[in-house]
Amino acid sequence: MSKQEVDELAKLAEKPEVFAPSGSFEAPVRDVKPGEYYAYAEERLPGITEVEGSVEADLPVSPQEKLATQGFSLDRRDVLRLFGASAVASSAGCIQRPEEHIVSYIRKPRDQVPGVATHYASTCDGCASSCGIVVKTKGGRPVKIEGHDEHPVSQGALCGVGQAGLQALYHPERLKGPRVRVGERLDETTWDDVFERIAKTLGSKAKIGILTGAPSGHALEFYKEVLSNMGQGEDQLYTWEPNGLFTSIAKAHEFAFGELDLPRVELSSAQLVVGISSDFLDVGTAPVFHGKGFSRGHAYALGKRGRFVAFESNYTLTGAKADERHVINPGAEVLVTLLLVRSLMEEPGSRGSVAQRKQIADILELQKSVLDEAYAKVGIEKTVFDELAHSLLQMPSVILAGGSSVFDHNATQLQLAAIFANILIGSYGATLMFEDGWMPCPVVPGDLKRLLSNAEDLDALIVVDTNPIFSAPPSWEVRKVLERIPFVVSIQNFPNEMDDVAEFVLPNNHYLESWGDAQPVAGFWSMRQPVVRSTTNSRQAEDILLWVLAYMEKSLPYKDYRAYLRKRWQKIYDMSGTKVSYDHFLQAVTRRGFVGRLQTRTVAELSNVRDHFRGLPEPLTELSLISPLDSRLHDGRYAHLPVLQEAGDPITTITWDTWAGFNPHTMEARGIRQGQVVKVKSSVGEIEVTAFAVPGVHKNLVVVPRGNGHQDHRSTISYKNGVNPLPLFLRAEDRYSGQPVTSNQKIEVVVTEKRYRLAALQKTSDIGERSDIIKKHSLATLKRNFNKKRDLDHVPDLFPKLEEGEYKWGMSIDLDRCTGCGACMIACSVENNVPQVGREQILLGRTMHWIRLDRYFHGDLNNPKATFQPVMCQHCNHAPCEAVCPVYATTHDEEGMNAMTYNRCVGTRYCANACPYKVRRFNWWTHKWGEMGKRQMDRNPRAVNPDVTVRTRGVMEKCSLCVGRIRDAKHVAKAEGRKVKDRDVRTACQQTCPADAIEFGNVKDPTSRISSLRTHYRAYTMLNGDPDHHHYGLKTLPSVNYLAEVTLKEAPGKKETGSGH
Amino acid sequence: MVLRFCWIALTATCLLMSGSSYAWWMWTPGDHVDDSTQNMFDYGYHPKQPIDFSHELHAGKREIPCQYCHSAARRSISAGIPSMHTCMGCHQYVRTDKEPIQFLTQKYQEQDPIRWTKVNDLPDYVRFSHQAHLGAKDHEGKLLLGEDEDQVCIACHGPVKEMTTYAQWTPLQMGWCISCHNQKREPESPGAEPKNFAAVSCNTCHY
């Protein structure tokens, strides 16, 4: 390896793989000194010493005490909050000096310094994958959630849903207190009353059940313990998770290996990934973990690049990233997988033990006639599979099948077939970890079915944070069944459809207000701690149950859930082998957020699953419907979060709505026009939904995503956004896992005369042959030019260079890594107080996102290639916007940044016109909750990041490269008498990017990552021509550069159209 | 007669216009984010506080260092005000016969925090860091604004040690900030371009 390569490796190398199969996983707890919180500001400021138990102090000692503090009295947290919000302006419209107040602490908590952020480690509860998070709080208020750098699941990143957690916390439509049903109404009541009445009722009920979502960590055991204390069987606990991928994968592995778990997919070590209708990047089982792994294993580095082959019928975000994408019929996934298995069997060198191969050969033999015809049916030649099989055996690779977008009654069968394929390429133990560090399945397959059949006998049901009434197809009649249960208690973080059938509707704490834990990977435990006291009069679900038990006089020996966890964690303490005391251990874990040692085991080789392949599905040839989970709104549980609604679907860029995605050719053949409302009918239901052409979708497919379509007034945000496609699905289930089927439903489409405008963020998706916006290099070109460096900052110029300061901030965005997930947009909105404007304003074109995620399609309409490009302010050094501002509201600072001074801006909007990148955003309104239309939800004033100015109407704004974070880092560096180091400052988008596509830093520091990326051969700046040919385009000299996408094949001769003046 | 009347009217109009435009520039309209404005003469602000706390007594006569109470100043953007617990540290024993101290003690016992009125108040669109001004060190680790911390406070907050209840001492307007920021430093080497004392780009304070 040349020195240069070593250097580059050193700069580009990511953090060491925590889950690298070769290395052992060390429990980190010994490294943590007791007595330090996970708070970077404090680590850098040794002057601030923490005090033990400051978090404990929040939770009262006895239930009576706890009740007392729920009343209105000022205590420390309130004071903190008041302090944080001390800048309370006096009456509006008055030009007199506003009188502001400072509220003093009564007794200052020693981990709090006014104006300095305190960081707490916790665990995200956005989905079942349990990413580690660090919550930044200021004055006692959480102001930002970020991925935990050291946490092996999130690895510093976080998806959009995780970023949006704050909006869920501060959502103004959360229930303000417990409610009790009085006829049709839900009346407010007190917790005392609630506990008393529930306890009384439950005491008289014979059979009580608990229905939960996908409970994490010890919660499942806790609920079982609660049930058994109530004198109920443990089988009275039901779980429901609408993402069927967990159940199908776990069920298949149970069939094959006897363990109901999921393998951990180490995409970082897979150079060739084959996805068969897999959506591991959009929803999957652990999108952040997979995103991190995928970008490491797949994206270009050091002259090498992985390969990703996708077979799918829907056009998913995952498929958009594929190097080769094959469009297959809906329902053909099993056949495709088996054809691949067949080619693998024929390929010399394929792996698998004799017994395994024997079984696979038997199955192939059994279905020989079907498989022989299958090539024609799925429309892919045998050579494709043969080539793929050959390549799969050449390098570390993995085959991933199934996803939320395809969940038919063969889902488990598909997973079994994928297990065969993975056995044959030897993935298990290399890229699929099932024997060490597997992922425990958070749900029990078939529970919903079990609940529905057992419901007759149930006298009471306690529902915790799950909503099958909305998220299971109505043909399953969940509502009807639950209505028949005499007593239902619904404990929900946000009011939802479950409340309709409930006697008691109790607000659950948000996860940032709760204790909890999670076991994302076997043997690996992640802690969840409250970072703020309940912002409304809500209680943690587990605590509610404990209280109910206490009132039933069947108390468990825990004063609260935290005490329960304390007991349970004893086992983990014992396993960790640490020498510190248990208290210190718990403190350290709470501070660090996680602890663990990979668990290992040995599983059966391969059980006999021949019976599961008696019949194979036929690919569908008629028009059929699939309803994938939305990557932002999931099953609809996040439909009330405007920041997620507004981020839009990455492929269609449609916001705030549901659409029916058609292949453009299908639309043409059926006379459907863009934006025309179509009636989609099945034998059980019909919906009206707007047609939208999505290139790359199979011709026989209609895609209507789930997530929207809430038809009640519980949230003005989600009310009447789009439609729910689930009423179209017949009551059908996966043959083996019992999960409801949400795809491949035969439907009819009737065109109506109605029109409806879908609020898409992007209106034009085609850039033809232009190379001034997106550049692509083939791998061969990069190898040829491996040693060639670029110098983006030096072009012929009449003017002298800007005065040299110590820093010049730059950003680099790797288009080869960017998967288009849009987490950056959401993180940016949360960090920078970017308002959400609602559908009507987006229709007008008034989106406020500081990062625009441009998505371009290239090539064939039936199977286009997509490129995603996040575009934020390019911080041009020759900025066209700066010179035109008459009042110096936008200027250049000495560190190469384009500074926008909101309070100087008068709103001529000339800068935005002059900007060739069109990244400036104008505040057309003052965005406030409840003003100018219901949908413009924005800030609960407490949800505002106090480090960034809130803009009013009439002011221009744009990406500031998170200058507030730069200032913070500088203040710290200055206090320590040093310079800002690389990675001291990470912008919100960079920090959260699951693909590590964004790098930010000081270009003048030759050792920084950014300066090596900026000189990379792939580096280019948008609209700045082709410097190779002394052609500099607009010559705006942006500080933001892009790294060209890499293609595996040599690109055909490109025409240069980028030109300038 | 007619023309004379007109002549007076003309003069009066001119005077009125020039007077109003003078008044207009004296009052620079601020951002309406928080309805705050800046007025050239609006210092000397001296609101009534819940307790007539005497800086003269504490900082002056008793020589308590500024940062004993305003301890966040060197660590944070905000200087902070002491918690009631800090006050009670002494006043459990000291001067418990005085009325304000009894008021304080009562509040402390009721766990009812004191709402002080903010005197040195910047608009919400300005970021001012006490830490950066007070604790700023150069690359050799030397405090940029000198070692005598109390002197540094006085630079902006005025002779606090001589004031009983505090009144705003400096205008705290941008022009006033800038008058320091763009002073030229001693050039590092003879002949070199003298540099600004501190950054004057807009996003130093506004973001």
Next chain:
Amino acid sequence: MVSIWQGSYREIVWGAFMSDAVDWDKSVSDVNNGVLAATGKPHPTFYVALGLSLVCLVIGIVAWALQITYGTGMAGLNSPVYWGVYITDFVFWVGIGHAGTLISAILFLFRAKWRNSINRSAEAMTVFAVITAGLFPLIHVGRVWLAAYWMVPLPNTNNLWVNFRSPLMWDVFAISTYLTVSLTFWYMGLVPDLASMRDRTRGYKRLIYGFLSFGWTGTLRQWHHYEAGYGFLAALATPLVLSVHSIVSWDFAMSVQPGWHTTIFPPYFVAGAILSGCAMVYTLVLPFRKMFNLEGFIRHEHLEALIKLTLLTSTIVAYAYGIEFFIAWYSGNPYEWIIFQKRAYGPYAFYFWVMTFCNCVFPLAFWSKKVRNNTTACFIICVLVNVGMWFERYNIIISSLVEDFIPGSWGHYEPSLTEIAITIGSFGWFFTWLLIFCRFFPFVSMSELKLIMPKPMRPKDKSLAA
């Protein structure tokens, strides 16, 4: 054919600048009587027009008040179309404001005598149009309460000045200078006429007119310096009038937007401004001379000269349109060329063709003497030219902004009701002031009109006995 297409290009150019001989049936003594009598007693249509203007004005005021209250979002503007109807209106009104100074200053220097009959109306139009135009940047900006103050380099508590590199700052200076100078020029012409009115009125009116006329008595000394000063003002106003629309055009040309970033913009805008101004003068003078019974003083020959000037500028504008396309193609700049193709054939092509037909094709009818003699036809074509010139600005602004460099940012634009209401309101504002002016001040420059009428020479039959 020859009978229809009368006159050569040279004849048109000549006719536009040189006065034709007018067969006057009025004498100098009739001027003050005729003009001032009509000023006091306008035709009843005046009050209808004033009422209509006030209604429009109220609509505009309400719309603006709403916009200030709720935010600029009331307009149909969006990202990427940050400028829309307001800037269109601004450029349109500035353009309208060009004819007045052109007619009074440039034609004064050319000694084109026909301008004396319409220069007052043209200047009044200029002043009110520039005042109207000056409102639009204020309507347009997001924070009008700050813009009016911060756009002027005054000392302030921020110690911060303004950006002299910004074309908008150039605009502030250009428009305010233009307004001041044209106001001065217009008022200077008014002074002797105000003195005439003073001498014909009594009571408080005399007081007011007396004040306004600055004590003008008409001594030879005053006339001597007045004449010199007027000449210098005309000489100063001539480059000014050319510079103002050049600077307005730089608002566009100085940004990198394709379709805006061209050097042809200043002359092109100036020609367009004069075209729209002349057409507007015609559109105004024709009904006004009827309303105020001034047909004896604003003669058909004068109006025909105006029409010739309109035709001349129309051909210049047509040439500019053509050369703009040619340069876009010839430059080889793909962004530029694509924008121009889109202008003609893209989603906003309608406005392009409206502009082309109204500004270049319909005025061709003015080649015909028959059309020039037909005031109705001339009036209709002039109104169409005004419409066309409005759409020219709309076309330039919108088509460049809607789709520029990066397809991912492309958008669309439709004016909102607020914008339409404010545009209507601007016409109301303009006409209200103009009508009020006409009601109280002479709509024809009496002292200058006297100069082009037969001089009051002693008749031969009454010769003095030497």
Next chain:
Amino acid sequence: MAREKVPGIVAIFSYLDDICKTVETIDKRRDFDGHEVYSHTSYHELIHLAEDKYGSSEVKWFTLVGALTGVCSGFAMCLWMDYDWPIVVGGKTAGIYSLPAYVVFGFELMILLGALATILGMFVMGRFPNPKDTVLDPRLSDDKFAVYLPGVSPDSEQAKLLKDLGAEEVYSTTGR
């Protein structure tokens, strides 16, 4: 400029050629010192005579000074304000003065101050507005010309001469 009102005579003329001849005649006569000629508009003939009478108008010097002040102050304003707080915009480092842009301000202020100075010059040289001035005869702003001669009566020699020169009316006035 306190000036006593001096009674005198006003001679009204109707014809341009008469007044021209009168001006030519009385301009050379010493007994017509202090006379003032009135006209309702600026006939070239009269203006030519005025040039002989008063010399070339001094307004041009006002214009020149105003315009020069304007152009200098325009540039000076831009240069000083940019020097006072140099702000980097569009890649132009501090210390670069954008002279091409400042031309606009030099030009605009040249026109503005030039125009205002011209008006000032006209006022100063034309001796108006004068608060004490009165209107001699309302017809003078309509269609008549006049000659005003202070300190004489309608019976005087001068009055007779004016009548001979074509004055339609000569009457005494309390003065201006």
